[in-house]
Each structure stands twice: as structure tokens, then as C-alpha cells.
Amino acid sequence: QVQLVESGGGLVQAGGSLRLSCAASGRTFSTYHMGWFRQVLGKEREFVAIHDAIGDRYYHDSVKGRFTISRDNAKSTLDLQMNSLKPEDTAVYYCAASSRSLTSRGARDWDYWGQGTQVTVSS
Secondary structure: OOOEEEEOOEEEEOOOOEEEEEEEOOOOHHHOEEEEEEEOOOOOOEEEEEEOOOOOEEEOHHHOOOEEEEEEOOOOEEEEEEOOOOHHHOEEEEEEEEOOOOOOOOHHHOOEEOOOEEEEEEO
């Protein structure tokens, strides 16, 4: 089992940057697929970026070229660098972990979740 704690959210103007961090407990962090999802009130939680256990990275089309996901297995951390932020990036951002054999962009297929951190981008 793994516990996840996010940090780094906040309020930023459009065009600005934020860096989200996720600290994970447990000694098997490197074996988990890790991801960032986001959710707007009234909408389903959506995939933002995934950094799987073998090092491949995947991004939602809306954030490609602006967001970068990275992980440090030695420190059991997952980061999301968000640049050129837009008002439509406003959401609660969640860190997630999966121990399944295949990665999935569907939130239902992820096993562990952090409490979420609010990101608000003003226009």
C-alpha cells in the first residue's frame, strides 16, 4: 500500500508557472505507475500526465509542451512542472499510483490517491 501527499498548488496568473509535488510512503515506489489527474467540480476526474514504472511518460493533448512530469525513485517523489498556465487548467490536481500491470488513462483504474491540491489560474 502507498500513501500520497500533494503540495504546491495555489493561485497564479495566466502564463505563469507552478510546480506540484507528491510525496509517497512505502519502500516499493519504483514499482508503481504514477500519474497526475485533475478534476473540476461537476466533471469527471481526467488524466493529465503519467510516468510509468519503466520510465515512459504520457500527456493529455491539452498540456503537451507545457507540463512536464518527473519522478525520483530514490526520494519517492513525483513532480509536475506546469508552465504557460491557462485559466482552463484550473482544477483540483491529484497524485495517483497504480500497481497494475498496464497503465490506464482512466481514473477508475488507479488504486491510490492523494487528497488533492487546488490550482487556480486567473485570466
